[in-house]
Amino acid sequence: MDPRRSGQDVVRCTLCKDAVAPMYCEVCHIHLCQECVEKHLTDKSNVHKVVTLTQFLSSPKCPDHPTKQCELHCKQCDVPICSQCVISKTHKDHDVIDNMENSKMKKKVLRKDLQELEKFIYPKYQESAAIIKTQKTAQLKNSQKLTSDLKKQGEALHTEIDAIIQSKQTEIDVMESKHKTALDEQEDAINNTITEIKQVIQDLKSLLDTSDVSLVSKYQSRIREFRKLPPKLKIFLPYFNALKINREQLLKQFGSLTASSIETEEEGYTLPSPGAESSPPARSLLDVPQLITELDTKYDSLYCVSCLSDEEIWTRGNKSIMELYNMKGELLRSVLTKSGNTPQDIAVNQSGGLMYADWGDRSINLVSGTQIQTLITLHGWRPKGLCSMSSGDFLVIMTSNDYKQTKVVCYSGTTEKQSIQWDDQGKPLYLPGLLNNKYLSENRNSDICVADYDAGAIVVVSAAGKLHFRYTGPPSTPRESFRPVGITTDSQGNILTSDFDNHRIHIIDQDGHFLRYIHNCGLQLPLGLCVDSKDNLFVAEWGTCKVKKIQYYK
Numbered sequence: 001m002d003p004r005r006s007g008q009d010v011v012r013c014t015l016c017k018d019a020v021a022p023m024y025c026e027v028c029h030i031h032l033c034q035e036c037v038e039k040h041l042t043d044k045s046n047v048h049k050v051v052t053l054t055q056f057l058s059s060p061k062c063p064d065h066p067t068k069q070c071e072l073h074c075k076q077c078d079v080p081i082c083s084q085c086v087i088s089k090t091h092k093d094h095d096v097i098d099n100m101e102n103s104k105m106k107k108k109v110l111r112k113d114l115q116e117l118e119k120f121i122y123p124k125y126q127e128s129a130a131i132i133k134t135q136k137t138a139q140l141k142n143s144q145k146l147t148s149d150l151k152k153q154g155e156a157l158h159t160e161i162d163a164i165i166q167s168k169q170t171e172i173d174v175m176e177s178k179h180k181t182a183l184d185e186q187e188d189a190i191n192n193t194i195t196e197i198k199q200v201i202q203d204l205k206s207l208l209d210t211s212d213v214s215l216v217s218k219y220q221s222r223i224r225e226f227r228k229l230p231p232k233l234k235i236f237l238p239y240f241n242a243l244k245i246n247r248e249q250l251l252k253q254f255g256s257l258t259a260s261s262i263e264t265e266e267e268g269y270t271l272p273s274p275g276a277e278s279s280p281p282a283r284s285l286l287d288v289p290q291l292i293t294e295l296d297t298k299y300d301s302l303y304c305v306s307c308l309s310d311e312e313i314w315t316r317g318n319k320s321i322m323e324l325y326n327m328k329g330e331l332l333r334s335v336l337t338k339s340g341n342t343p344q345d346i347a348v349n350q351s352g353g354l355m356y357a358d359w360g361d362r363s364i365n366l367v368s369g370t371q372i373q374t375l376i377t378l379h380g381w382r383p384k385g386l387c388s389m390s391s392g393d394f395l396v397i398m399t400s401n402d403y404k405q406t407k408v409v410c411y412s413g414t415t416e417k418q419s420i421q422w423d424d425q426g427k428p429l430y431l432p433g434l435l436n437n438k439y440l441s442e443n444r445n446s447d448i449c450v451a452d453y454d455a456g457a458i459v460v461v462s463a464a465g466k467l468h469f470r471y472t473g474p475p476s477t478p479r480e481s482f483r484p485v486g487i488t489t490d491s492q493g494n495i496l497t498s499d500f501d502n503h504r505i506h507i508i509d510q511d512g513h514f515l516r517y518i519h520n521c522g523l524q525l526p527l528g529l530c531v532d533s534k535d536n537l538f539v540a541e542w543g544t545c546k547v548k549k550i551q552y553y554k
Contacts, residue, residue, distance in 0.1 A: 073102035130464035138391035304528035357383035431455035451487035469512035486529035
């Protein structure tokens with residue numbers, strides 16, 4: 001009977017031929033029932049080794065000794081061997097352990113590998129796959145935007161060229177009209193004189209043929225008049241001095257694409273850093289940040305600031321009006337909210353449009369020219385903060401109507417793409433709160449950073465929603481109060497947050513390590529934050545209602 005038969009076959013005892021045989025003698029190569037085991041062991045003619053049939057079947061057959069099962073394992077060679085292999089030249093003096101013991105040790109390794117795969121490696125790959133999807137969406141949208149911008153620039157260039165051509169054509173038409181009028185007048189005068197001369201010639205011929213002395217005596221000569229020939233017109237015809245088109249100069253004036261690059265970074269389980277943009281040059285922080293300028297606003301309390309450009313900033317305070325200022329402190333534009341409510345938060349999207357969150361009517365709105373479009377109306381939730389993403393999507397942090405839950409939701413237009421609320425243990429990532437805002441910002445590595453005032457922490461998650469870290473203040477001051485409010489990120493991936501109660505700004509890196517404070521520049525109750533393209537920091541001071549522009553990089 002084949003010992004490797006399927007489980008459906010019943011193995012019978014070799015000795016009694018009747019009972020089911022759960023045991024096997026590896027020396028005599030016979031199947032044994034429980035009763036025959038004792039009888040078999042009384043046979044002193046050989047040293048028997050009786051094992052369970054399951055153990056025997058699980059041991060592989062020895063390739064060098066076909067009648068033997070590999071009940072042992074050679075540590076040096078890491079292969080299963082039989083008892084006869086132990087004394088062979090191949091495995092002589094090698095460390096040998098029982099096959100079952102080796103199996104137990106291997107299973108420990110298997111469990112460890114399984115744990116690492118399930119808890120660390122597999123989630124990292126899932127996270128990377130999610131990031132790739134985000135990158136592909138961002139890349140597609142960026143390509144579409146580049147194509148649109150290129151088309152608009154081409155249309156603008158054509159419009160300018162058409163305007164130049166029209167202007168030159170008008171000049172040609174005016175010159176042609178002027179010249180034609182002068183020539184017409186000259187031609188008419190000459191033709192009139194020719195007619196008169198022809199008539200005089202006819203009269204003279206008639207007089208020469210007449211015998212009437214009276215008519216001849218009345219003749220008055222006009223020769224002197226006709227000898228004075230008409231002045232000749234000198235017309236200098238214009239010509240078009242066509243300049244040779246300089247392609248390089250035209251390309252410079254038309255615009256250019258920034259360089260694109262793809263970088264990979266290998267570090268443990270970390271896959272390539274998200275984001276298709278090339279990394280900016282590393283910059284050093286100033287030992288003493290410098291106050292560049294400060295602007296007075298017209299609010300009674302100032303909450304938020306958002307950069308439209310390096311020279312223009314949107315602000316929002318305790319009024320239902322959002323105001324745009326330039327760096328001279330001049331008010332350029334005011335926008336009244338659609339509902340008349342005070343906006344909860346503001347953000348400038350990738351197209352330069354102003355977005356705002358309305359707590360009162362639970363909506364997210366976009367200001368387009370003189371029109372305000374409601375993008376989203378929440379149900380069961382109220383918006384607290386929002387930010388625009390590099391992909392063109394936007395994030396909203398919101399609290400449930402009963403103030404018991406808080407979550408971050410990613411929207412593409414009016415479509416919800418992702419909701420982030422719980423950590424891997426099913427615990428809430430963000431602490432609900434009734435009175436205080438929760439601001440958020442997207443970092444250049446696609447991390448989502450939230451200033452959680454109620455929890456006294458900066459909560460940072462990956463693009464896939466996995467908790468990256470919590471920052472609760474520098475390790476050197478563990479007992480000091482920390483209540484972050486405003487938050488922003490810069491080109492270096494550093495995170496800046498306003499420590500409202502302590503009148504300062506914390507700068508931490510993208511992994512949550514404290515770098516330094518900004519606690520000079522006369523900061524008083526700093527709240528909203530944003531940075532421009534040059535990494536200048538704008539700080540909205542709640543009490544003074546001033547916006548301070550601060551340089552903190554060398």
